Amino acid sequence: MKKILIALDYDPTAQKVAEVGFSLGNIQHAEITLLNIIRNPAYYGSTMYDPIMGFAGYTNLDFLSPDILEDLKKTSLHFLEKSRHHLGNDKIKILVKEGDAAETILETAKELKTDIIVMGSHSRRWLENILMGSITEHVLHHTTIPMFIIPTKKQNIF
Numbered sequence: 001m002k003k004i005l006i007a008l009d010y011d012p013t014a015q016k017v018a019e020v021g022f023s024l025g026n027i028q029h030a031e032i033t034l035l036n037i038i039r040n041p042a043y044y045g046s047t048m049y050d051p052i053m054g055f056a057g058y059t060n061l062d063f064l065s066p067d068i069l070e071d072l073k074k075t076s077l078h079f080l081e082k083s084r085h086h087l088g089n090d091k092i093k094i095l096v097k098e099g100d101a102a103e104t105i106l107e108t109a110k111e112l113k114t115d116i117i118v119m120g121s122h123s124r125r126w127l128e129n130i131l132m133g134s135i136t137e138h139v140l141h142h143t144t145i146p147m148f149i150i151p152t153k154k155q156n157i158f
Contacts, residue, residue, distance in 0.1 A: 001028040005114040007035045007105050008083065009135070013120055013152035015086070020150050021118035022087045030115070033093040034083055035108055036076045037101045038069065069098065102138035109145050117145055120152040 006021035008014045018034065025032040073096055080094035097104050109117050119136045140147055 001025075001030045001115040003112055003114045004028070004030045004032050004116050004118060005035055005105070005109050005112060006032060006118040007037070007101075007139075008080070009036075009101070009120070011120065011152065014083075016152055017118065017120040017150050018083050018087060021148070022089070022092070024116075024118065024148060026089075031093065032089075032091075033095055033112060033114075034080050035095050035097065035105065036080055037104045038072045038076055038096060038098045039101060073098075101135045102142070105135070105139050106143055109143065114145055116148055117143065118148045118150065120150045 001024075004021060004025040006018060006025075008018055022032060024030075076096045077094065080096065084090065084092045084094055095108065097108060105117065105119070108114075117139065119139065121136045136149060140149070
């Protein structure tokens, strides 16, 4: 493996995905790219949005502002830079793109000639059959590139 694409979403478990993907890349001495995809701005104001790695950079955005996409890009880049710093390797590439998450991951993996796509899967009990992470499931069913899927389901201790 020479190139690894790690797709990070807005779930608090993204840190685990980044760390495991980075470890895999380090072992392989691979070029690592962290990808974050900006969705429709309304998503960030919905109840589905959950800040990741303690990063709540999207909470003060004015969703009626004409500059919303530029604000989202800046915030997303800042998040990826913090993620890269957390992983302790300045050689990690960061990339922010706009669009449908699954399709953008597929397109980016092809563009970068990625050898493996690393993603998390958020099973949420009753949604498990619907969401493997619907984005992860879509990518899995539409790619010819190998995937490394990291289960990020929260475990109940009791």
